[in-house]
Amino acid sequence: MSKIPVGILGATGMVGQNYISLLDGHPWFEVKYVAASARSAGKKYGDVMTGRWHLRKNCPSSVNDIIVEDANDITRAAQSAKQGNLAFVFSALEMEKNEILALESGYAAAGIPVVSNASANRWTDDVPMLIAEVNPDHADIIPAQQKSRGWNKGFIAVKPNCSIQSYMTPFWALIQAGYEIKRAVVSTMQAVSGAGYPGVPSLDIIDNVVPYIGGEEEKSELEPLKIFGKIENGKFNKASSPVISAHCNRVPVINGHTVTVSMEFSDKKPSVEQIKKIWTDFRALPQKLNLPMAPVQPIIVRDEPNRPQPGMDRDIDKGMAVTVGRIRPCNVFDIRFVGLSHNTVRGAAGGGILNAELLKSKGYL
Numbered sequence: 001m002s003k004i005p006v007g008i009l010g011a012t013g014m015v016g017q018n019y020i021s022l023l024d025g026h027p028w029f030e031v032k033y034v035a036a037s038a039r040s041a042g043k044k045y046g047d048v049m050t051g052r053w054h055l056r057k058n059c060p061s062s063v064n065d066i067i068v069e070d071a072n073d074i075t076r077a078a079q080s081a082k083q084g085n086l087a088f089v090f091s092a093l094e095m096e097k098n099e100i101l102a103l104e105s106g107y108a109a110a111g112i113p114v115v116s117n118a119s120a121n122r123w124t125d126d127v128p129m130l131i132a133e134v135n136p137d138h139a140d141i142i143p144a145q146q147k148s149r150g151w152n153k154g155f156i157a158v159k160p161n162c163s164i165q166s167y168m169t170p171f172w173a174l175i176q177a178g179y180e181i182k183r184a185v186v187s188t189m190q191a192v193s194g195a196g197y198p199g200v201p202s203l204d205i206i207d208n209v210v211p212y213i214g215g216e217e218e219k220s221e222l223e224p225l226k227i228f229g230k231i232e233n234g235k236f237n238k239a240s241s242p243v244i245s246a247h248c249n250r251v252p253v254i255n256g257h258t259v260t261v262s263m264e265f266s267d268k269k270p271s272v273e274q275i276k277k278i279w280t281d282f283r284a285l286p287q288k289l290n291l292p293m294a295p296v297q298p299i300i301v302r303d304e305p306n307r308p309q310p311g312m313d314r315d316i317d318k319g320m321a322v323t324v325g326r327i328r329p330c331n332v333f334d335i336r337f338v339g340l341s342h343n344t345v346r347g348a349a350g351g352g353i354l355n356a357e358l359l360k361s362k363g364y365l
């Protein structure tokens with residue numbers, strides 16, 4: 001099977017580099033088109049990235065000679081698509097919200113589907129916000145989206161914020177097992193790579209914790225309600241629970257967002273042992289479809305009292321599994337635990353690739 005040619009908008013950024021690295025050798029997708037700002041456009045990717053590549057694994061040589069395009073030049077992307085060199089794009093742009101809204105719609109209108117990491121379209125009524133293990137059925141709003149916008153082949157699908165990945169799959173596994181989570185308090189300890197590059201100044205974060213990340217608490221509280229919601233009349237009807245109170249902190253860790261969670265259930269309350277079994281046994285559509293980027297076991301339960309830790313657990317199963325531990329009774333709510341997920345992999349590029357694999361399996365790409 002010949003591979004599907006894909007593009008990366010924002011290919012020079014922190015998330016873009018993770019896309020380049022994770023797509024190297026991907027069995028279905030091949031990077032053929034890279035785009036960034038006008039500052040980077042017109043030069044070879046390898047030249048632009050000299051001194052700017054931040055991953056431990058080297059930049060794959062297959063992309064070195066690709067000329068970086070201007071992500072604002074949709075006509076150029078449409079030409080590539082027409083020539084069969086571009087089937088869809090991953091969007092990892094960092095720009096003003098209105099600029100990203102206009103660009104992502106522009107690509108979709110030009111017949112180029114957009115699988116996005118940016119937050120701009122997360123609350124757009126007809127745009128699915130996908131975690132492949134949790135709400136794969138939300139992708140089925142795409143035909144209604146295309147119809148109402150008059151788009152033929154193009155569409156927009158997004159992934160949620162990186163801060164929520166470490167508790168969404170655990171919450172969903174419990175909800176699926178019949179336990180309604182009424183409310184939860186979540187405290188995140190978020191890695192510096194979540195702020196892109198150069199991100200948080202070193203003098204602000206070394207030997208320090210910053211107890212504020214603009215917009216993250218609202219995203220951590222509200223995005224779960226769209227993801228747990230249902231499609232009704234071509235729009236998402238939000239779930240009403242769990243009600244979440246979030247505290248988001250930036251900590252001096254390079255990769256891996258950790259979260260501590262206290263949760264309260266409605267009438268039916270699982271025991272610690274039941275929770276461990278539900279989480280260990282949880283499998284979802286990506287595992288059933290054997291999607292290449294899917295973790296074999298989406299939730300890894302650790303029994304040691306001092307795990308999970310970002311330095312030890314973030315890379316497990318390609319950086320795509322969520323690791324949980326310290327599952328114990330809570331004196332205020334019912335149960336508390338610690339969760340961990342890799343923010344630039346599961347929470348960004350890896351999650352985007354898994355969403356694209358899901359969309360391909362469902363016939364939308």
Ligand SMILES: NC(=O)c1ccc[n+]([C@@H]2O[C@H](COP(=O)([O-])OP(=O)(O)OC[C@H]3O[C@@H](n4cnc5c(N)ncnc54)[C@H](OP(=O)(O)O)[C@@H]3O)[C@@H](O)[C@H]2O)c1
Nearest residue numbers: 010012013014015036037040092093094118194196197348
């Ligand atoms: N980092 C994470 O963990 C994470 C997790 C989830 C979601 N996200 C989201 O993913 C997106 C990218 O984040 P990041 O951390 O990778 O940011 P970043 O490192 O700052 O990279 C930003 C990218 O956008 C490009 N860009 C900036 N201004 C542009 C313009 N005017 N026109 C066209 N391209 C422009 C940059 O190109 P140049 O190099 O040419 O400037 C670069 O490729 C953001 O929307 C972010 O919210 C990030």
